Amino acid sequence: MQKILFIGAGSMSEALIQGWITQNVVSNDSLYVTNRSNYERLEELEKKYGIHILSHIEKIKEMDFIILATKPKDVQSVIEQIQPIISPNTAILSVLAGISIQTIEDGLGSRPIARVMPNTSATIGMSASGIAFNKEVSEVQKTMYLKLLEAVGIVIEVEEDKLHAVTALSGSGPAYLYYLLEAWESVGTEFGLSKEIVRKLMVQTIAGSAAMLQSVKEEPNVLRKKVTSPGGTTEAGIRALENYHFHDAIYACIKSAEARSRELAKGD
Numbered sequence: 001m002q003k004i005l006f007i008g009a010g011s012m013s014e015a016l017i018q019g020w021i022t023q024n025v026v027s028n029d030s031l032y033v034t035n036r037s038n039y040e041r042l043e044e045l046e047k048k049y050g051i052h053i054l055s056h057i058e059k060i061k062e063m064d065f066i067i068l069a070t071k072p073k074d075v076q077s078v079i080e081q082i083q084p085i086i087s088p089n090t091a092i093l094s095v096l097a098g099i100s101i102q103t104i105e106d107g108l109g110s111r112p113i114a115r116v117m118p119n120t121s122a123t124i125g126m127s128a129s130g131i132a133f134n135k136e137v138s139e140v141q142k143t144m145y146l147k148l149l150e151a152v153g154i155v156i157e158v159e160e161d162k163l164h165a166v167t168a169l170s171g172s173g174p175a176y177l178y179y180l181l182e183a184w185e186s187v188g189t190e191f192g193l194s195k196e197i198v199r200k201l202m203v204q205t206i207a208g209s210a211a212m213l214q215s216v217k218e219e220p221n222v223l224r225k226k227v228t229s230p231g232g233t234t235e236a237g238i239r240a241l242e243n244y245h246f247h248d249a250i251y252a253c254i255k256s257a258e259a260r261s262r263e264l265a266k267g268d
């Protein structure tokens with residue numbers, strides 16, 4: 001049985017752990033987790049998913065895969081900690097935003113490294129992930145990584161440099177939609193609808209629109225026009241969005257996130 005260690009017990013690690021266990025692609029017995037501090041968090045994950053807490057740093061030697069899942073700024077401290085112990089056979093999978101494969105190679109030497117940008121919807125098998133590999137990753141390992149990520153959603157291989165854009169779009173994407181929902185709930189309740197009703201209506205609206213895009217092979221602007229009756233309510237709403245420079249706001253959002261990913265790469 002392969003041993004997989006998560007370094008960093010945050011929300012992204014939990015999303016993958018939960019997704020893999022629920023989808024039955026990895027047994028809980030093969031998963032290990034460690035954290036810098038907060039032993040209660042490790043105990044929580046152990047109890048909830050039946051996975052192992054890494055009992056001793058020396059056990060890092062035994063791991064077949066290590067998943068780097070701390071904050072990007074903590075990567076150097078993790079590298080320093082594990083570099084003297086890690087086996088030359090251990091492969092690395094990093095979910096760290098911005099951090100390049102080269103940085104990990106510089107710290108941990110030439111070995112198979114996959115850089116992945118999932119999102120938290122992995123929890124329910126609905127992640128949209130991007131992935132890039134270094135040359136050391138074998139075809140067998142690639143197939144395994146793709147299988148692991150397909151088990152928790154979709155995965156698309158991209159050039160490594162494009163992972164900054166993937167991070168800005170689908171890595172951060174769930175937060176933009178939750179933010180949109182927060183705004184909808186706030187305005188909907190001003191009209192006297194309960195928060196629960198607004199949420200039910202708008203979550204279904206998001207899900208329905210996503211399902212339409214997936215099943216009806218039409219461009220978003222065509223689908224938009226079908227909703228927009230001339231002189232109707234949608235037209236009035238879209239005009240207001242344009243008056244508030246909707247496109248500029250979305251461009252600024254994604255460009256800022258992409259630029260931030262590039263800054264993280266430099267350790268800023």
Ligand SMILES: NC(=O)C1=CN([C@@H]2O[C@H](COP(=O)(O)OP(=O)(O)OC[C@H]3O[C@@H](n4cnc5c(N)ncnc54)[C@H](O)[C@@H]3O)[C@@H](O)[C@H]2O)C=CC1
Binds near residue numbers: 010012072077096
């Ligand atoms: N949260 C998200 O939606 C996504 C996050 N990511 C990436 O995943 C990584 C983790 O993100 P989150 O889970 O949100 O962060 P988080 O802050 O919830 O978790 C990070 C964990 O790493 C631990 N840690 C820090 N230094 C450590 C060390 N030296 N050794 C062991 N553990 C250490 C911290 O104690 C913390 O529990 C980040 O690099 C982020 O860019 C990627 C895709 C989506």
Ligand SMILES: O=C(O)[C@@H]1CCC=N1
Binds near residue numbers: 097167171172
């Ligand atoms: O906000 C972040 O930096 C991470 C990467 C993508 C989603 N969360």
